[in-house]
Amino acid sequence: xxxxxxxxxxxxxxxxxxxxxxxxxxxxxxxxxxxxxxxxxxxxxxxxxxxxxxxxxxxxxxxxxxxxxxxxxxxxxxxxxxxxxxxxxxxxxxxxxxxxxxxxxxxxxxxxxxxxxxxxxxxxxxxxxxxxxxxxxxxxxxxxxxxxxxxxxxxxxxxxxxxxxxxxxxxxxxxxxxxxxxxxxxxxxxxxxxxxxxxxxxxxxxxxxxxxxxxxxxxxxxxxxxxxxxxxxxxxxxxxxxxxxxxxxxxxxxxxxxxxxxxxxxxxxxxxxxxxxxxxxxxxxxxxxxxxxxxxxx
Numbered sequence: 001x002x003x004x005x006x007x008x009x010x011x012x013x014x015x016x017x018x019x020x021x022x023x024x025x026x027x028x029x030x031x032x033x034x035x036x037x038x039x040x041x042x043x044x045x046x047x048x049x050x051x052x053x054x055x056x057x058x059x060x061x062x063x064x065x066x067x068x069x070x071x072x073x074x075x076x077x078x079x080x081x082x083x084x085x086x087x088x089x090x091x092x093x094x095x096x097x098x099x100x101x102x103x104x105x106x107x108x109x110x111x112x113x114x115x116x117x118x119x120x121x122x123x124x125x126x127x128x129x130x131x132x133x134x135x136x137x138x139x140x141x142x143x144x145x146x147x148x149x150x151x152x153x154x155x156x157x158x159x160x161x162x163x164x165x166x167x168x169x170x171x172x173x174x175x176x177x178x179x180x181x182x183x184x185x186x187x188x189x190x191x192x193x194x195x196x197x198x199x200x201x202x203x204x205x206x207x208x209x210x211x212x213x214x215x216x217x218x219x220x221x222x223x224x225x226x227x228x229x230x231x232x233x234x235x236x237x238x239x240x241x242x243x244x245x246x247x248x249x250x251x252x253x254x255x256x257x258x259x260x261x262x263x264x265x266x267x268x269x270x271x272x273x274x275x276x277x278x279x280x281x282x283x284x285x286x287x288x289x290x291x292x293x294x295x296x297x298x
């Protein structure tokens with residue numbers, strides 16, 4: 001593995017640190033202060049302006065006309081469908097339910113990449129995904145799940161979000177061989193904003209900004225700048241160095257990170273089950289990301 005690929009793993013880790021807190025922070029804001037689609041409008045518009053303004057300071061990079069259709073679908077699956085479904089699902093479900101549904105993401109990412117012939121199936125990869133899933137589920141065991149009819153639609157929306165994110169990671173990968181990460185992400189958000197504009201404009205115009213206190217403003221800032229701008233940029237950079245399934249399996253770190261944060265603030269306590277769960281997750285990440293004996297180079 002090349003030395004620079006370690007930077008990719010650091011970037012993925014940072015992205016999932018940011019994502020780990022998003023389930024709870026976004027739920028503070030929705031739906032009392034901002035409706036789900038209005039929040040996505042705000043997220044995507046903020047990130048779109050951030051990426052395009054920042055890109056003006058860098059040398060221009062020309063996009064081949066034949067790559068625009070792929071960029072368009074990256075925007076649909078990676079921004080519009082992904083974000084709209086996640087926030088709508090989170091508003092109709094619970095953070096714990098959403099965390100559980102997201103456990104399916106790495107599995108879907110690997111399956112989509114294999115079906116699209118972007119990766120080769122190996123038993124090491126399957127073992128890594130399985131261990132990571134087991135560890136994540138072990139951490140979530142005992143939490144207050146709610147799979148009643150009241151949350152069924154929200155759970156389904158989060159699953160659609162997971163599937164669309166898997167498709168996005170697979171189809172964006174070829175672009176990483178041709179263009180810089182910032183060039184790709186600015187076009188992805190531009191195309192993604194088109195459907196978000198029509199779906200989210202009405203809820204965005206109904207936001208009562210005067211009702212926000214400093215905590216809500218801080219939460220909004222975190223979601224727009226942290227989760228949308230930096231986490232997306234970290235992931236897109238990582239994809240230029242590693243396979244989609246490697247980016248996907250790091251999602252299993254999110255419940256580990258959330259648990260550690262809870263333990264640090266004495267809202268939870270460490271026990272043997274949590275230790276075993278964390279070990280399974282890290283072993284799964286190791287097998288999929290760093291195992292040297294795989295024939296396929298990562």
